[in-house]
Amino acid sequence: MCNFLRLNNPLTRYLRLGDYLLILMSIIGILWLFNNLWSNEQAAKVQIRQGETIVGTYGLNQTREIQVKGPIGTNTISISNGRARFSKSPCRNQYCIHQGWLNRAGQAAICLPNQISLELIGGTKPYDSLTY
Amino acid sequence: MNARHIQTTIEDHQVAKLAAFAIALHMIEAVIPSPLPGVKPGIANIITLFVLYQYGFATAAWVSILRVFASNLLLGQFLSPTFALSLGGASLSLGILWLAMRLPKHYFGPVSLSILAAFGHIAGQLIIVRLWLIPHAGISYLIPIFATAALFFGLINGLITARLITSK
Numbered sequence: 001m002c003n004f005l006r007l008n009n010p011l012t013r014y015l016r017l018g019d020y021l022l023i024l025m026s027i028i029g030i031l032w033l034f035n036n037l038w039s040n041e042q043a044a045k046v047q048i049r050q051g052e053t054i055v056g057t058y059g060l061n062q063t064r065e066i067q068v069k070g071p072i073g074t075n076t077i078s079i080s081n082g083r084a085r086f087s088k089s090p091c092r093n094q095y096c097i098h099q100g101w102l103n104r105a106g107q108a109a110i111c112l113p114n115q116i117s118l119e120l121i122g123g124t125k126p127y128d129s130l131t132y
Numbered sequence: 133m134n135a136r137h138i139q140t141t142i143e144d145h146q147v148a149k150l151a152a153f154a155i156a157l158h159m160i161e162a163v164i165p166s167p168l169p170g171v172k173p174g175i176a177n178i179i180t181l182f183v184l185y186q187y188g189f190a191t192a193a194w195v196s197i198l199r200v201f202a203s204n205l206l207l208g209q210f211l212s213p214t215f216a217l218s219l220g221g222a223s224l225s226l227g228i229l230w231l232a233m234r235l236p237k238h239y240f241g242p243v244s245l246s247i248l249a250a251f252g253h254i255a256g257q258l259i260i261v262r263l264w265l266i267p268h269a270g271i272s273y274l275i276p277i278f279a280t281a282a283l284f285f286g287l288i289n290g291l292i293t294a295r296l297i298t299s300k
Binding site: 014016017018019022026029030033034037107 | 235236238239240241242243244247248251272273275276279280283287290291294295298
């Protein structure tokens with residue numbers, strides 16, 4: 001029975017010791033990636049960029065509309081209840097609007113035609129105190 | 133007519149035949165819908181890996197690069213961003229295979245090479261996306277998903293390659 005399993009199961013037949021180790025390390029690496037890149041941290045600020053320049057960084061604990069000018073017109077960005085979104089855009093595809101409200105640290109939305117981007121920043125970004 | 137005759141060797145024919153197989157697999161894969169752009173089984177890599185084991189690295193590199201050029205020409209994506217992603221992925225994947233083939237064969241079989249090549253593919257594509265298409269941290273969210281897909285499909289392609297090699 002054991003012999004039968006060994007011969008017919010492709011996993012035991014084709015995998016060698018190093019293969020098992022590599023798979024194990026890959027799984028650990030992927031779990032590490034999930035843990036680090038999928039933060040559930042509530043965002044505290046939103047950073048708005050136009051092209052190469054940072055237009056501004058705004059706290060999310062306010063209700064506010066921000067107008068940002070780009071090469072094809074003006075985008076409106078709304079902030080309310082700890083969230084931020086693109087609410088008006090002169091671009092044709094409106095992808096940035098469809099991204100909807102963002103509220104977690106690390107989330108981002110971009111309007112490529114107008115070169116404007118939003119990036120949500122958590123309260124614990126290491127250079128926070130240096131910059132602001 | 134004064135046509136110039138190009139001398140071809142047996143190796144050239146072999147490369148062409150193997151590349152044709154890889155192109156066919158790439159075409160089949162192109163019609164399979166994917167839940168997320170970039171998450172693909174990468175079955176053409178089975179050919180690259182098989183050729184690496186049977187004919188060596190140089191032939192595998194030829195087959196892989198020819199596959200990228202020909203498939204993208206056939207799909208009408210030549211010189212488009214998709215082509216750049218394809219080429220970037222294949223190049224980094226080949227670079228990693230070039231290093232990984234030096235691992236002790238007794239412990240590391242085709243499955244290891246396949247998984248490493250799959251990670252290379254995804255890493256090459258992500259680097260191009262980051263540098264050229266979306267110079268922004270926004271895509272980091274997708275990295276764990278791409279890595280999971282790479283591990284899964286790398287394992288399956290590796291098992292298929294192992295089977296092909298041993299059945300020969």
